[in-house]
Amino acid sequence: MIATAHDIAPANETGIADVPTTNGMIAMRNLESQIVTQQSEVALDHSTVGAQVALIELITLRGLILGRVADYERAEEIAERLVQSEPANGAALVARARTRGTFHRFLDALNDLAVAERLAPNDEMVNIERAAIFQALGQYDEAFAIRQEAATRRPSFETLGALAGLCAERGEIEAAEWLYLESRNRFRGASPFPLALLEFQFGLMWMDDGRLDDARTWFDAARRRVPAYAPAQGHLAEVEAELGEVDTAVARLLPLAMSSDDPDYAAQLARILGDAGRADESRHWCEQAAARYDQLVVRHPEAFADHAAEFWLTVGGDSNEALRLARLNFEVRKTPRAHELLSRAISANETAGMTFSSVLRPPRDRSRPTT
Amino acid sequence: MSDHFSGPRSLTDPASDISDVFAFPCPDSPQHLVLVMDVFGKAGPSAHFSDAVIYRFRLRPAAIAATGTAASFAIGVDEVTFDFVFEVPSNPQGGEEPAQHGRCMTPSGESIPFRVNNEEGGSGDGVHVFAGQRSEPFFLDVRMIEKTVATGQLAFKKVGADTLYGTNVLAIVLKVEWAKLLKGGPMFALVCETLASGKRPVRIERVGRPEIKNVTLSWKMFDQVNRDLEIRDLYNSEDAFKLAPDYFDAYRARMNANLAFYDGLDGKMDWPVNEQGNHPLTKLLLADFLVVDASKSLGELSYFEIERSMLKGRIHDTAGGRWLNEDIMDSIFTLYVNGGNGPRVDDGIAGPIAWSSKVFPYMASPNPPKVVAS
Numbered sequence: 103m104i105a106t107a108h109d110i111a112p113a114n115e116t117g118i119a120d121v122p123t124t125n126g127m128i129a130m131r132n133l134e135s136q137i138v139t140q141q142s143e144v145a146l147d148h149s150t151v152g153a154q155v156a157l158i159e160l161i162t163l164r165g166l167i168l169g170r171v172a173d174y175e176r177a178e179e180i181a182e183r184l185v186q187s188e189p190a191n192g193a194a195l196v197a198r199a200r201t202r203g204t205f206h207r208f209l210d211a212l213n214d215l216a217v218a219e220r221l222a223p224n225d226e227m228v229n230i231e232r233a234a235i236f237q238a239l240g241q242y243d244e245a246f247a248i249r250q251e252a253a254t255r256r257p258s259f260e261t262l263g264a265l266a267g268l269c270a271e272r273g274e275i276e277a278a279e280w281l282y283l284e285s286r287n288r289f290r291g292a293s294p295f296p297l298a299l300l301e302f303q304f305g306l307m308w309m310d311d312g313r314l315d316d317a318r319t320w321f322d323a324a325r326r327r328v329p330a331y332a333p334a335q336g337h338l339a340e341v342e343a344e345l346g347e348v349d350t351a352v353a354r355l356l357p358l359a360m361s362s363d364d365p366d367y368a369a370q371l372a373r374i375l376g377d378a379g380r381a382d383e384s385r386h387w388c389e390q391a392a393a394r395y396d397q398l399v400v401r402h403p404e405a406f407a408d409h410a411a412e413f414w415l416t417v418g419g420d421s422n423e424a425l426r427l428a429r430l431n432f433e434v435r436k437t438p439r440a441h442e443l444l445s446r447a448i449s450a451n452e453t454a455g456m457t458f459s460s461v462l463r464p465p466r467d468r469s470r471p472t473t
Numbered sequence: 474m475s476d477h478f479s480g481p482r483s484l485t486d487p488a489s490d491i492s493d494v495f496a497f498p499c500p501d502s503p504q505h506l507v508l509v510m511d512v513f514g515k516a517g518p519s520a521h522f523s524d525a526v527i528y529r530f531r532l533r534p535a536a537i538a539a540t541g542t543a544a545s546f547a548i549g550v551d552e553v554t555f556d557f558v559f560e561v562p563s564n565p566q567g568g569e570e571p572a573q574h575g576r577c578m579t580p581s582g583e584s585i586p587f588r589v590n591n592e593e594g595g596s597g598d599g600v601h602v603f604a605g606q607r608s609e610p611f612f613l614d615v616r617m618i619e620k621t622v623a624t625g626q627l628a629f630k631k632v633g634a635d636t637l638y639g640t641n642v643l644a645i646v647l648k649v650e651w652a653k654l655l656k657g658g659p660m661f662a663l664v665c666e667t668l669a670s671g672k673r674p675v676r677i678e679r680v681g682r683p684e685i686k687n688v689t690l691s692w693k694m695f696d697q698v699n700r701d702l703e704i705r706d707l708y709n710s711e712d713a714f715k716l717a718p719d720y721f722d723a724y725r726a727r728m729n730a731n732l733a734f735y736d737g738l739d740g741k742m743d744w745p746v747n748e749q750g751n752h753p754l755t756k757l758l759l760a761d762f763l764v765v766d767a768s769k770s771l772g773e774l775s776y777f778e779i780e781r782s783m784l785k786g787r788i789h790d791t792a793g794g795r796w797l798n799e800d801i802m803d804s805i806f807t808l809y810v811n812g813g814n815g816p817r818v819d820d821g822i823a824g825p826i827a828w829s830s831k832v833f834p835y836m837a838s839p840n841p842p843k844v845v846a847s
Binding site for chain 2: 121122123124125128132136138139140145148150226291
């Protein structure tokens with residue numbers, strides 16, 4: 103299936119045991135430092151498109167590491183403003199496409215990329231972004247064609263890692279594992295962020311494949327590299343809970359649930375506490391998550407439909423709302439996960455006494471005030 | 474900050490991103506050379522050196538091998554290196570800012586400890602070092618350079634806008650007694666590198682001359698041979714003293730194309746190509762190291778003076794290298810556009826926010842952070 107992956111000449115063996123990178127605390131302080139100065143530059147009247155794009159990328163990276171929705175929103179705001187002032191600049195459009203992709207506004211993102219491509223044909227960045235969106239939409243063949251071509255033409259940490267992520271999502275575990283390790287071997291640099299992100303992806307693959315010990319190994323590697331990496335901490339806690347280490351998982355999630363503006367951590371904590379019979383604590387975090395999901399689904403329906411549906415389907419206990427959001431999610435992207443989520447939501451509603459035809463009627467919309 | 478964001482790989486790794494290199498005779502001590510490596514352009518207040526990077530100064534003896542149109546250097550093989558490494562910042566006294574410490578390993582095997590941002594630095598046998606945040610000495614108007622390239626017309630204004638005004642860098646300053654610690658001389662070739670530490674350190678970036686990777690090599694559109702090639706990443710991975718043959722033609726084609734573009738900006742040709750189609754500066758610039766003559770005294774405008782003299786077949790007057798306060802963009806544009814046969818090209822930026830001094834650690838104190846309305 104992935105014959106081309108094996109056609110790529112292997113990089114020099116550097117060993118997978120340990121790749122030294124900048125201490126995670128230094129890296130986070132340096133990222134903050136970059137953001138502070140880049141904001142100053144962008145505040146000037148004569149700031150360049152490059153400076154604004156750099157700021158968008160830095161803030162998005164911080165959002166990715168800290169799991170901070172506010173950062174994604176800030177990046178999107180800057181990108182919108184940038185395109186308003188520079189509507190014929192390809193780099194600005196690619197930057198906006200990326201922020202729109204983050205919020206699952208995939209069609210808007212593809213439109214931006216189409217305009218960017220007309221302005222700057224053969225821009226490699228346009229195709230890279232387009233592949234990411236195709237992948238998110240579940241259009242794996244289109245994404246694969248782009249990612250495979252890029253990895254064959256220029257086998258690098260970036261191109262092989264991206265292809266690995268796609269293979270993992272397609273369930274091609276053996277090929278994905280080979281590509282992950284090959285990507286890791288080709289890493290040249292000192293920043294911990296790219297490797298932590300790759301290790302996190304690797305962990306996700308094993309978690310989805312049910313190999314929890316392997317998942318823990320890679321989530322833990324990402325966490326050790328960048329201790330502030332919230333999604334790695336969150337998923338590590340999830341795996342720990344699955345492996346029966348509930349106290350460790352709760353201790354890991356509690357600070358994230360308290361500090362993060364992403365409700366996933368509170369939802370996860372509520373679920374683990376509920377499973378452990380700690381009902382009062384679970385209820386508290388469930389309420390926190392519910393309120394936050396409601397806010398975010400209003401602001402970014404496409405982006406949060408998936409995780410909010412999961413929440414309502416499980417610890418949130420509202421299969422009706424779960425179905426509405428799962429259906430919205432499936433309309434936005436037809437990935438295997440979106441299909442599986444919708445199936446579970448339909449099943450849950452059938453169990454609750456609904457018929458399939460009643461399920462197809464639009465349920466109440468929690469994003470609108472009730473009268 | 475002439476080499477900032479010099480390749481895709483450096484984007485998320487500011488502490489390993491070399492922005493500038495300087496080499497000049499010590500203003501008050503002729504037996505010393507001063508070498509400077511700047512990293513982390515636009516460093517904010519919380520910027521630190523990486524604990525996973527080796528910051529390396531490499532020096533080799535240099536001699537003039539040929540003059541005239543075939544001008545070139547002969548670089549000796551006796552190399553000395555000065556490696557700087559840094560620790561994870563710690564806060565033993567519980568103060569607000571964690572302090573970072575580092576060490577300089579000299580060619581004689583000495584390890585000189587110092588505290589980052591301490592202006593007294595650290596001292597050893599024939600060596601005085603400093604590392605810390607300083608005011609950005611480089612100044613340029615990026616917008617007008619981009620406009621120049623986009624329009625094919627020199628776009629500098631009478632009064633430009635310094636893209637780096639008021640910003641800071643992380644600087645490493647090395648003052649070395651050259652006759653004692655370097656091999657050969659008095660002319661030396663310097664290249665600075667960052668390397669990912671580990672059992673087998675891997676080069677992340679290298680810089681010798683100013684603005685080779687950005688202003689000189691980055692533009693792809695004039696290159697008819699490798700229009701799609703992001704050349705800077707490959708270039709960074711090469712040994713400056715021994716370019717591998719694999720990509721040499723690609724670098725040469727890019728350099729020839731871009732230099733020809735700059736030469737045409739004043740409507741006349743000052744740099745006719747040779748029979749092989751090579752620009753007269755290509756060979757010298759691809760030898761991407763700073764050549765400094767320690768026997769000469771400090772000059773304000775010395776960058777590339779040794780090489781220009783070689784091209785004209787005469788003896789150089791200055792130390793060459795690069796002094797901190799030189800208006801390097803004017804020097805480079807003048808060199809590329811008219812080869813010194815016309816008026817000095819003025820990019821409209823007369824200086825940085827603060828001039829460097831002639832007293833150790835030479836570079837001006839860091840600027841306060843700017844206040845940004847959120």
